[in-house]
Amino acid sequence: MSVKARAARIHQYGAPEVLEFEDILIPDPGDGEALVRSTVIGLNFVDVYFRRGTMEVPSFPAVIGNEAAGIVEAIGRNVSSVKVGDRVVFGHSTGAYATAGLHPADRLAVIPDGVSDEQAAASFLKGLTARYLVKDVVPLKPGDTILYHAAAGGVGQIFVQWAKSLGYRVIGTVSSDGKADIARQAGCDHVINYSTEDFVARTFELTGGLGVDAVFDSVGEDTFRGSLAVLKVRGTLVQFGKASGEITPIDPYVLAPKSLHLTWGRLDHYVVTPTQTAAAADDLFAGIKSGVLKVDPTRIYSFEDVVEAHRDLEERRTTGSAVLRVTQ
Template sequence: MAHAIRIHANGGPEVMRWEEITVGEPGTGEVRLRQTAVGLNYIDVYHRSGLYKLPAFPAVIGMEGAGTVEAVGPGVTDVTVGDRVAYAGVLGGYAQERLIAADRLVKLPDAIDDVAAASMMLQGMTARYLLRETYRVTPETVLLYHAAAGGVGLIVCQWAKALGATMIGTVGSDDKAKLAKDAGCTHVINYRTEDYVARVRELTGGAGCDVVYDGVGKDTFPSSLDCLKPKGMWVSFGNASGPVPPFDMQILSAKGSLFATRPTIMTYTARREDLVANARELFEMVAKGAIKIEPSRTYPLREAAQAHNDLEARKTTGSIVLIP
C-alpha cells in the first residue's frame, strides 16, 4: 500500500495526516507515477489553509514532483514505463504514488536528478514565465523582486543576471541578502532596516522600475506600485503575507497609468506545447550552468507538517523537497 499526506479539513499544519491510500490503475491518458521527490511550495500552504479552495476532502495537496512511470493507461504515447519524469501545477503531490495525466509530464534529461527536478519544476517554470512571458525581461530592464532569497527568488536572481537585467531584490535579513547577492541580484534591500520604496527611487535615480514581481501580497501593497515607472507593470503572483485586498482601479491611473496582472503557472502551461517549451528552456538554462538549483533542505514526506511550520515562519530559503 502507498501512503500520502492527506487533509480532511482546512487549518494549520496539524491537519496533515500520514495515511494509507489506494492508487489504482491508470485510466485513459493517465499514468501511475512512483514518486521519488516532491516539491514544497507556498501554494501548498494556501491549499491547506483554505485560501485556495480544494475540490473535495479528504485531499492530497502538493503541486510538484518527480519520479518513475510505473504503468500507463490507454492512449498514452508521450511517456512509457520506466521513464523518469517530472511535473508542476497538478494537485495531489504529497504521495508515494499517484495517478496523473500523461500530458502534464515532461521527461527528465539524464543531467537532472529527481531531487533537483522537484526543486525546480514549479519554481523554475514560474521564474521562466514571469521573466520571459508575463514581462519580457531584456538587458535594459530594471526589475524589483520581493522575497529574492525564496525558492523562486533565487532562480530569478540567476536568470535575470543571465539576461543582463538590473535586478533589485528585497529580503528580510542580512543572511538572505547575502544569498540573493551571491545568486546574482544586482541590488539587495533589507526591508526590515530600509524603506524599500525610497531605496528603489534612489537606486533608479527617481525613475522607478519597469516591472515589480510581487509574491508577498498584502504586506507589499500598494507600496509596490510606488516603485514603478509610469506605464510599468505590477505582477502579483502570490500571497505569502495574505491576499491583496480589493482596490479601486483608479489607483493604477493615479500612480502612472500602471498595468496589473495576476498570472498563474496553470494558465501559462495549459497547452502541452507551452508546458514543454517552458520546461525545455528551464532545463537548458540549468544544463549550461546559468542557473544552479539545489534544495536548501529536505524533509521526509511524513514530516510535511514540520516543513510547513518552518516555511511559514520564514525559517527557510531556496527550494525545499519532501522525500517519499
C-alpha cells in the same frame, strides 16, 4: 490491480498538524494516465494555501501538493509521451503528497540525463513559474531595471538567475540579513532588507529617482502599495501571490498618474497545453544543464517530516527550494 501508497491527507483546513498519514489504494491508470512512484516531492508555499483553505480543495479527504519527481510504473491507453521506467516530474497535477499516484501523462516531463530527481522536484513548478514571469508577462529588454520581492525564496532565486542571464538589472527585497546574502549570491545587483529599510525610498535612491520598469510581487498586502509607488511611468506591477495577506482593494484611478499597468499572473494561463509544458520544461532543463540555473535543494526533509516542513514554510524559515525525500 490496485497499488498501495502512503499519503499525507487533510480532512479539514487548518494548521500543519491537519496533515495525517494514511494508506490509500491507487487504481490502474486509465485512458491518458500514468502511474508514477514518487522519489522526491517538491515543497511550495501554495501547498500552505491549500492546507489552510486560502485555496480550496475539491473535496475531503484531500492529498495536496502538485509537484514531484519519480518513476513511471504503468501507463494507460493512448499514452505515447512517456513509457514505463522513465524518470519524470510534474508540477501541474494534484496529489503530490503521496508515495505514488495517477497523473495525466501529457502533464509529465521526462527528466533528462544531467538533471537529478532532487533538482527536478526542487525546481519544476518554481522554474516554470519564474520562466513565465521573466519571459512572458512583461515585454522587457536588456538594461531594464526590475524589482523582485522575496528574492531569497525558491522562485525568487531562479527568477533572479534567469533575469540576470537576460541582461536585466535586478533589485531584490528580503526580510533578513541572512536572506540578503542568499539574494546577492543568486545575482541581485542590489538587495533591500525591507524589515530595516524603506524599500520605496531605497529603490528610488538606487534608480536616481526614476523607479523601476517592473515589480514582481508575491508578498501581497505588506508590499502592494509600495510596489505601485516605485514604478516608472507606464511601469508594470506583476502580482502573483499574497503571502502576507489579502490585498486591500484599490480604485483603478490610482494607476492614472503614471499610466501604470497591473496584472495578476497565473502559471496555468501561460503554460496550458502539453506542447507549452514540454517547451517550458525543455527551457528549464537546458538552463540547469548549462549552469545558468543553480537549483539544488537547500533543505531535504524526509516525507515523514512533512508537518515540520510546513511549519518551516509558514514561518518563512526556508530559503531557496526545499523538498521531501520519499523512502519506499
